[in-house]
Amino acid sequence: MILRLSALALMGTLLASTAFAGERGPPTAECPQGVLTLSLLKPLNNPPQPYTVKMWEERNKCMKLDISEVPFAQLADKIAVLAASGSPPDLVQYDGPYTQSYAAAGILLPLDQYFPPGLKEDITRPTLEEHSFEGKIYSPGTQQTSLALFYNADMLAPLGINPPHELDKVWTWAQAIDAMKKCQKGEGDNVSVWGLAPSRFGAGTPGFVYRDLLFVRSHGDPKAPEDSGLYKAYWGLSRDGRTATGWINSPESIEGAQFFSSMFNVHKITPKAGIPNAFQDRKACFTIDVSYFVSGLTNNNPGFKWGVTPLPYVRSPVVHTGSLTIGVFAKSKHPAEAAKFAIDVSTGEYAEEYIRRSRGIPVLKSLAAKLDEFKQYPLNIFVEQIDRYGHPRPPSPNFAQYDKIVTDALRDIAYGSDPKTRLDQAARQAQPILRRN
Amino acid sequence: MNTIEKIWHWAAVGCFVGPFLIMLALFQYFPVYEMLRDSLYDFSLLNLAKRQFVGLENYRAIIDDPDRIQAFYVTFMFAVGVVVTVIPVSFSIALYLNGRLPMRAIVRTVVFLPVVTSVVVIATMFTFLYDPNNGLVNSALGTIGLTRLQFHTNKHQALPAVIAMMVWQQTGFATVLFLSGLQGIPKDLEDAARVDGCSPLQRIRFIVIPLLMRTTVFVVVIMTVFSLQVFAPALVLTGGGPEGTTNFVAYDIYQLAFYLQMPGLASAVSVVFMAVVLAISLIQMRVLRVKETQA
Numbered sequence: 001m002i003l004r005l006s007a008l009a010l011m012g013t014l015l016a017s018t019a020f021a022g023e024r025g026p027p028t029a030e031c032p033q034g035v036l037t038l039s040l041l042k043p044l045n046n047p048p049q050p051y052t053v054k055m056w057e058e059r060n061k062c063m064k065l066d067i068s069e070v071p072f073a074q075l076a077d078k079i080a081v082l083a084a085s086g087s088p089p090d091l092v093q094y095d096g097p098y099t100q101s102y103a104a105a106g107i108l109l110p111l112d113q114y115f116p117p118g119l120k121e122d123i124t125r126p127t128l129e130e131h132s133f134e135g136k137i138y139s140p141g142t143q144q145t146s147l148a149l150f151y152n153a154d155m156l157a158p159l160g161i162n163p164p165h166e167l168d169k170v171w172t173w174a175q176a177i178d179a180m181k182k183c184q185k186g187e188g189d190n191v192s193v194w195g196l197a198p199s200r201f202g203a204g205t206p207g208f209v210y211r212d213l214l215f216v217r218s219h220g221d222p223k224a225p226e227d228s229g230l231y232k233a234y235w236g237l238s239r240d241g242r243t244a245t246g247w248i249n250s251p252e253s254i255e256g257a258q259f260f261s262s263m264f265n266v267h268k269i270t271p272k273a274g275i276p277n278a279f280q281d282r283k284a285c286f287t288i289d290v291s292y293f294v295s296g297l298t299n300n301n302p303g304f305k306w307g308v309t310p311l312p313y314v315r316s317p318v319v320h321t322g323s324l325t326i327g328v329f330a331k332s333k334h335p336a337e338a339a340k341f342a343i344d345v346s347t348g349e350y351a352e353e354y355i356r357r358s359r360g361i362p363v364l365k366s367l368a369a370k371l372d373e374f375k376q377y378p379l380n381i382f383v384e385q386i387d388r389y390g391h392p393r394p395p396s397p398n399f400a401q402y403d404k405i406v407t408d409a410l411r412d413i414a415y416g417s418d419p420k421t422r423l424d425q426a427a428r429q430a431q432p433i434l435r436r437n
Numbered sequence: 438m439n440t441i442e443k444i445w446h447w448a449a450v451g452c453f454v455g456p457f458l459i460m461l462a463l464f465q466y467f468p469v470y471e472m473l474r475d476s477l478y479d480f481s482l483l484n485l486a487k488r489q490f491v492g493l494e495n496y497r498a499i500i501d502d503p504d505r506i507q508a509f510y511v512t513f514m515f516a517v518g519v520v521v522t523v524i525p526v527s528f529s530i531a532l533y534l535n536g537r538l539p540m541r542a543i544v545r546t547v548v549f550l551p552v553v554t555s556v557v558v559i560a561t562m563f564t565f566l567y568d569p570n571n572g573l574v575n576s577a578l579g580t581i582g583l584t585r586l587q588f589h590t591n592k593h594q595a596l597p598a599v600i601a602m603m604v605w606q607q608t609g610f611a612t613v614l615f616l617s618g619l620q621g622i623p624k625d626l627e628d629a630a631r632v633d634g635c636s637p638l639q640r641i642r643f644i645v646i647p648l649l650m651r652t653t654v655f656v657v658v659i660m661t662v663f664s665l666q667v668f669a670p671a672l673v674l675t676g677g678g679p680e681g682t683t684n685f686v687a688y689d690i691y692q693l694a695f696y697l698q699m700p701g702l703a704s705a706v707s708v709v710f711m712a713v714v715l716a717i718s719l720i721q722m723r724v725l726r727v728k729e730t731q732a
Contacts, residue, residue: 083482084483205676272590411679415592
């Protein structure tokens with residue numbers, strides 16, 4: 001008993017020192033109910049940016065934000081710990097694909113009742129799909145992302161290679177690999193310029209679901225019969241997010257994984273280990289990246305001409321969506337005020353200002369229509385891909401676990417593991433976890 | 438001692454020992470109790486309210502799951518690899534340092550320096566050293582005409598690569614222990630052997646090694662425990678891969694609890710691992726006692 005009390009006292013002290021709950025200050029002439037401080041947890045160097053917060057506080061004199069930041073890699077762990085505590089923050093900027101996990105665990109507050117009329121209809125389909133769970137919406141979304149293929153035009157021009165800029169003329173992966181092979185300089189241990197840059201996503205190793213599951217999904221077909229391997233390969237996980245067996249390891253999924261493996265082990269057009277800034281340093285002819293990369297290349301001229309072409313496909317074109325987004329903790333003592341902040345900074349002038357600066361893809365159709373930049377090359381490629389064939393990473397209340405298991409499997413396949421054996425293992429590992437409530 | 442003195446005596450004892458006992462109970466025994474209890478439940482850290490009693494189901498899952506068995510296997514292979522490499526290497530260096538050969542001070546510093554360096558720093562450093570494209574090790578191999586190795590992407594090379602890293606780090610500590618043992622051997626014994634015509638190798642075989650048995654067993658125990666606790670190389674260098682060949686138990690527990698949201702299973706693995714490590718330690722202590730008796 002004494003031990004328990006001591007432990008509780010200590011834990012109480014520790015939790016009190018990291019308490020996040022919003023506080024209301026003493027009444028003032030301008031704010032008769034006192035100034036309310038909302039607490040927000042967000043990853044470092046990510047939205048909402050200081051200019052957004054400043055603008056919002058100026059317009060809402062009786063509310064202000066108390067922001068805590070953690071490195072992105074620690075965000076999910078921090079949210080899990082705070083969810084278990086009695087005093088989580090009011091607001092959290094989290095990774096969109098985790099919406100279902102957090103909603104199923106009761107961590108996030110559904111925001112339907114706080115949405116102004118017309119907002120839900122204004123949100124693009126993949127974002128709405130990603131941020132919803134059991135018919136309720138948990139975040140409006142700050143921005144959207146998709147991947148495209150960037151190329152070094154100076155390296156390709158002498159070879160007579162001109163990648164398409166239109167979705168209707170999108171390359172197949174066979175065409176892309178042919179171009180990558182022609183552009184690559186050296187082979188075996190002596191490659192000076194790779195066809196395709198290594199992945200910079202996740203841990204910097206191959207396999208990250210956001211990028212590399214697309215090689216598998218593209219071997220599927222969403223129009224095929226629902227019990228076919230083609231259909232299951234395209235979705236990667238049953239539509240209710242509860243079954244991996246037969247989906248991630250369907251024959252067509254295995255075929256996709258074999259193709260993914262061949263890029264490293266047969267064609268050898270991309271390295272297994274990371275090379276920082278391979279594309280910018282002219283150590284790779286092509287790289288797969290998001291729309292922010294356009295900003296990076298525009299603002300920091302790499303010293304060569306570059307271009308963007310839609311992401312190649314095998315049977316079906318597909319890109320993953322998903323980005324950081326803002327939600328309200330279900331345990332917030334000020335849900336209405338927190339929801340107001342989440343919705344305000346995701347819409348109107350706040351969203352417009354952020355999108356103009358970041359070149360992230362708008363989640364609101366009205367905003368995308370307003371900004372000419374997203375109707376023109378190269379950013380139009382990202383917007384059109386999302387609109388035509390963008391999908392969230394396979395939604396599930398246990399997405400985080402699926403993500404980890406499949407990422408590890410694809411990493412091993414890139415390193416040379418047998419695709420069938422490794423995907424069967426991934427399905428076996430994921431299945432009992434996906435079945436949990 | 439009268440009653441008041443006894444009270445003061447025990448009060449003083451309580452003041453000195455009490456804080457330590459409370460801390461010990463709070464941070465050692467209470468977590469062990471919690472771990473034992475959690476191992477009987479299935480739950481997620483995201484929602485502690487959904488906690489389901491499953492009895493010994495988590496323990497059955499360990500036996501049935503080849504991934505858990507593999508984690509135990511690679512951890513023990515790692516420990517064996519480290520111990521059988523560190524012992525002869527550190528013993529040889531200690532012999533060198535115990536002699537009157539040149540540059541002893543520099544060699545001693547160089548050998549011991551990795552011991553005081555963080556494992557995370559060392560693992561990060563080896564990530565660069567082992568890099569297949571620009572790593573120093575592969576550049577050296579290339580210079581002498583050998584094929585580049587895929588240290589952390591090849592399932593046959595990853596574990597030996599991590600063992601080599603750990604050996605590099607731990608050799609200094611084992612060397613210091615052996616050196617202190619060597620310096621404790623009476624000089625006259627070696628002198629007598631020399632007079633009797635023993636060669637240097639015979640002196641090592643018949644005098645040094647038997648007299649260093651206690652030190653050797655101590656080094657084996659320490660290196661085994663260090664090796665079984667291995668975590669950072671998997672986190673920083675290999676991510677537990679490829680194909681789980683560096684998925685050490687401590688890393689597996691971390692992955693199960695925080696990434697796969699199965700803290701109940703992670704607790705069960707911890708309990709089993711604790712029992713196994715305890716058994717190994719007891720066996721080694723028994724061996725130590727036998728050797729002590731023989732000595």
